[in-house]
Amino acid sequence: MKYSPLLAELISSLTCLPGVGNKTAQRMAFQLLERNREGGRTLSAALHNAMEHIGHCKQCRNFSENELCEICQHPQRSESEQLCVVESPQDVMAIEQTMAYKGTYFVLMGHLSPIDGIGPAEIGLDVLEKQITEGQYKEVILATNPTVEGEATAHFIGQLCQKHGVAASRIAHGVPIGGELEYIDGNTLTHAFSGRRAL
Amino acid sequence: MKYSPLLAELISSLTCLPGVGNKTAQRMAFQLLERNREGGRTLSAALHNAMEHIGHCKQCRNFSENELCEICQHPQRSESEQLCVVESPQDVMAIEQTMAYKGTYFVLMGHLSPIDGIGPAEIGLDVLEKQITEGQYKEVILATNPTVEGEATAHFIGQLCQKHGVAASRIAHGVPIGGELEYIDGNTLTHAFSGRRAL
Incomplete structure (x- = not known):
């Protein structure tokens, strides 16, 4: 016996969610x-609206249902002289939660990965280059992930900035606050030593 | 900073799924x-269709988008003299996968639980009683879960059957096939001993 067609379709559609296999579905x-039929109806409508109406902010490439996202629309922030380059919208959220940065962002939606066919154009570096040359920016903060691909992407964008005479900086790598030295991996410790600052 | 309205709505709607918290959503x-925007659109449509069109089979109360489910429509099975009472649609699937039972089902969609306000009417025992009295059934197989509530429900339906002169049987409880005696809990072992059969 199989499930009825509609039920079988619902179950197989649910498996498109990450981490959801057949049993969970x-x-x-x-x-x-x-x-919770009401919850199911709400979810169906929310999914439909999100899939149809959420696009990318034309300025920073973050997800937004408007032409410009909330941050790019913000009167003070849009005049900021700092631009922070991150890999994903989640990174923007993480930085925003610190309340430590008040400039604008540029979201790459990925990182350079030639082996997967992701080159500079795929992560919007042409748009970024235009913003660096034409924009009001005095500093580009490179906040890509400290992975091999993230470092390569940061290096590439750093060279772009150099070409156009805009200062570029990389976020600090080192021992996380609250961490204990004995449990930190060697690579991070090496970074922490080479990036030491005079007191 | 918050997510854009549509994105925030999608995330909060996703948390209505069991086992999905805010981070997973x-x-x-x-x-x-x-x-996977296409997957999202498909899921939205599947959810909509399922929530709007899946109802209950009027005969066995299992989920079905038609008036009668596939099993109740089946020409041979609908004339069966055996009726198997289970708690949930998943139980029907589990029994169907064994291919060992060829009768019809009655799905309670729960079990008696007076403390939660679930009495005989809520699990459709009035419908079941009508089927027992009017139907062609010679045996009612009680396959509710071997929990306190499941046992109570089986006992209650057993008495209903007795009242109407229909034989009722309970599925066997004992040591599962492939299990090892030393790891089986005492309650199950007690059942296995009291339910022993002559060779």
């Missing part, structure tokens, strides 16, 4: 059908 | 937006 489908 | 939303 079944549990989700039955939970919604048995106990 | 964010990951799901970004995954769909960045890599």
Whole structure:
């Protein structure tokens, strides 16, 4: 016996969510059908609206349903002389939560990865270069992830900045606050030593 | 900074799924937006269709988008003299996968639980009683879960059957196949001993 067509379709559609396999999808489908049809309807509408209407901010490439996202629209921030380059919208959220940065962002939506066919154009570096040359920016802060690809991307953008005479900086790598030296990996410790600052 | 309204709505709607908290919902939303918009659209449509069109089979109360589910429509099975009472649609699937039972089902969609306000009417025992009295059934197999509530429900339905002169049986409880005696809990072992059969 198979599930009825609509139920089978719901279960197989749910497996497109990350981390959801067949068993979890079944549990989700039955939970919604048995106990939360209203929630299922709301989710269906929210999914539809998000998939159809959320695009990218034309300035910073972050997700936004408007032409310009909230940060790029912000009167003070849009005049900032700092531009922070990050890999993903989640990174923007993480930095925003610190309340430590008041400039604008540029979201690459990925990192350079020639082996996957992701070159400078795929992560919008042409748009970024235009903003660096034409914009009001005095400093570009490179906040890509400290992975091999993230470092390569930062290096590439650093060279772009140099070409156009705009200062570029890389966020500091070192021992995280609250961490204990004995549990920190050697690579991070090496960075912490080479990046030491005079007191 | 908050997420844009549509994105925030999508994330909060996703948390209605069982086992999905805020962080997982964010990951799901970004995954769909960045890599799988088509999957998101399909899921939205599947959810909509399922929530609007899946109802209950009027005969067995299992989920079905038609008036009668596939099993109740089946020409041979609908004439069966056996009726198997289970708690949930998932139980029907589990039994169907064994291919060992060829009768019809009655799905309670729960179990008796007076403390939660779930009495005989809530789990459709009035419908079941009507089927027992009017139907062609010679045996009612009680396959509710071996929990306190499941046992109570089985006992209650057993008495219903007795009242109407229909034989009722309970599925066997004992040591599962492939299990090892030393790891089986005492309660199950007690059942296995009291339910022993002559060779």
